[in-house]
Amino acid sequence: MSETLPLRVLVIDDERNIRQTLGICLEGFGCKVEQAATGAAALDALRREPFDLAFCDLKLGGESGLDLLPQLLGERPGLDVVIITAYATVDTAVEAMRRGAKDYLPKPFTPPQIRHLVDRARDRRTLSRRLGELEARLEEAAPEARLETASPKMQAVLDVVARAASHDVAVLLRGENGTGKGVLARALHAQSRRRDRPFVVVNCPTLSEELLASELFGHARGAFTGAVRDQEGRMEAAEGGTVFLDEIGEISPGVQAKLLRFLQEKRFERVGEPRTRTADVRIVAATNRELDAEVKAGRFREDLLYRLNVMEIVVPPLRERTEDILPLARAFVEFFARQAGRPPPDLSAATEKLLVGHAWPGNVRELRNAIERALILARGQVLEPESFPERIAASASEAPVLGGNFTADEIEREHALRVMAHTATMEEAARILGIDASTLWRKRKKWGR
Numbered sequence: 001m002s003e004t005l006p007l008r009v010l011v012i013d014d015e016r017n018i019r020q021t022l023g024i025c026l027e028g029f030g031c032k033v034e035q036a037a038t039g040a041a042a043l044d045a046l047r048r049e050p051f052d053l054a055f056c057d058l059k060l061g062g063e064s065g066l067d068l069l070p071q072l073l074g075e076r077p078g079l080d081v082v083i084i085t086a087y088a089t090v091d092t093a094v095e096a097m098r099r100g101a102k103d104y105l106p107k108p109f110t111p112p113q114i115r116h117l118v119d120r121a122r123d124r125r126t127l128s129r130r131l132g133e134l135e136a137r138l139e140e141a142a143p144e145a146r147l148e149t150a151s152p153k154m155q156a157v158l159d160v161v162a163r164a165a166s167h168d169v170a171v172l173l174r175g176e177n178g179t180g181k182g183v184l185a186r187a188l189h190a191q192s193r194r195r196d197r198p199f200v201v202v203n204c205p206t207l208s209e210e211l212l213a214s215e216l217f218g219h220a221r222g223a224f225t226g227a228v229r230d231q232e233g234r235m236e237a238a239e240g241g242t243v244f245l246d247e248i249g250e251i252s253p254g255v256q257a258k259l260l261r262f263l264q265e266k267r268f269e270r271v272g273e274p275r276t277r278t279a280d281v282r283i284v285a286a287t288n289r290e291l292d293a294e295v296k297a298g299r300f301r302e303d304l305l306y307r308l309n310v311m312e313i314v315v316p317p318l319r320e321r322t323e324d325i326l327p328l329a330r331a332f333v334e335f336f337a338r339q340a341g342r343p344p345p346d347l348s349a350a351t352e353k354l355l356v357g358h359a360w361p362g363n364v365r366e367l368r369n370a371i372e373r374a375l376i377l378a379r380g381q382v383l384e385p386e387s388f389p390e391r392i393a394a395s396a397s398e399a400p401v402l403g404g405n406f407t408a409d410e411i412e413r414e415h416a417l418r419v420m421a422h423t424a425t426m427e428e429a430a431r432i433l434g435i436d437a438s439t440l441w442r443k444r445k446k447w448g449r
């Protein structure tokens with residue numbers, strides 16, 4: 001597995017000697033170090049680069065490190081600040097902590113003391129990341145992702161994900177709803193050198209244009225109604241990590257332009273603020289649409305598509321990796337049984353046949369929901385087909401298959417329904433089917449859908 005990103009440390013001291021000694025020592029512990037001799041230089045450096053840790057002298061020539069402290073934190077709220085001083089007294093230590101310092105280092109200091117402070121800063125960073133992950137998992141009550149697969153198609157996808165992880169390029173995941181694009185984006189992050197930094201999800205279509213721009217890039221107080229204070233965006237919050245943009249095909253032209261600039265230059269402005277900021281994040285985007293078609297239709301910028309799909313990964317639908325159905329189903333049974341505090345039931349042979357035979361238009365999400373529901377309904381130690389919804393049971397026994405004993409009309413209906421299951425609009429489905437939307441509309445009425 002690749003190295004993680006080094007801790008970025010800013011040393012703020014007016015004495016060149018101290019800056020250099022501390023710098024050499026920190027570099028020896030694997031940190032990336034920059035130096036600043038004045039408060040203004042320190043603030044400038046913080047604006048340019050998101051540091052993790054700062055060592056700040058209590059006396060900076062005529063300036064006071066204690067007064068500088070709130071300004072440093074105002075610039076980077078997540079920064080860990082350690083105050084250094086030759087004038088150690090309990091009072092200044094308490095005051096420094098009160099103003100937001102994380103630690104206190106009396107001069108003269110020794111390398112083991114510095115190492116201890118660096119380790120503490122690393123631990124804090126890891127803890128806050130893990131807390132974020134746990135909160136996200138609690139919110140979704142999601143089972144552990146199962147990344148083993150017996151399907152050659154899915155294995156090929158996982159291989160590309162592993163390769164993409166070690167190259168810091170933008171990745172576009174394409175696939176139907178519920179195929180696990182979010183799960184793969186998370187896996188990619190976890191295998192990359194950014195894994196100790198945040199993984200942040202932005203669900204694009206749930207927000208209006210203005211709110212999405214503000215969600216991504218932040219806003220200044222008063223930028224729009226309801227913007228009561230300055231707010232950082234998800235790009236800043238994810239500094240050093242990965243931002244997962246779900247349903248990227250849905251974003252408006254205005255946000256497309258902002259995102260393109262960000263991908264080109266890593267620069268952006270908060271909504272309503274002239275100042276240009278930078279953020280170092282990897283973008284992973286996902287879509288269930290044919291973005292090439294969206295480009296042709298003039299709804300999606302071609303230059304943005306080429307920035308997003310430096311690597312493109314197509315995630316196969318569950319019906320094209322039937323080998324995965326039962327292992328996933330068993331993993332979900334275990335998870336939901338554990339949640340309910342009961343022993344996991346077995347799948348009967350009839351249930352296994354049913355699950356493997358269903359087309360799963362909603363993919364892994366549909367399978368997960370079906371198992372969750374079945375566990376609520378089934379009391380016994382074996383899950384039988386009766387605990388599954390009618391449409392799943394029916395599709396296993398009756399779904400027409402190519403080359404089977406079915407009329408062309410039945411095959412057409414099945415094909416059209418499956419296409420409609422993974423398209424956002426009737427127009428899109430009609431385009432794929434090669435008919436016009438009004439014809440599809442009439443056919444649907446005839447089929448009772």
Ligand SMILES: Nc1ncnc2c1ncn2[C@@H]1O[C@H](COP(=O)(O)OP(=O)(O)OP(=O)(O)O)[C@@H](O)[C@H]1O
Nearest residue numbers: 142144145146176177178179180181182183364365
């Ligand atoms: N390999 C896997 N192991 C365990 N759970 C999975 C796996 N793949 C998908 N899931 C589960 O299936 C559901 C859908 O996954 P996910 O949200 O990643 O799909 P998606 O393709 O991003 O869907 P959408 O396009 O609708 O956002 C989630 O509940 C997720 O936990």
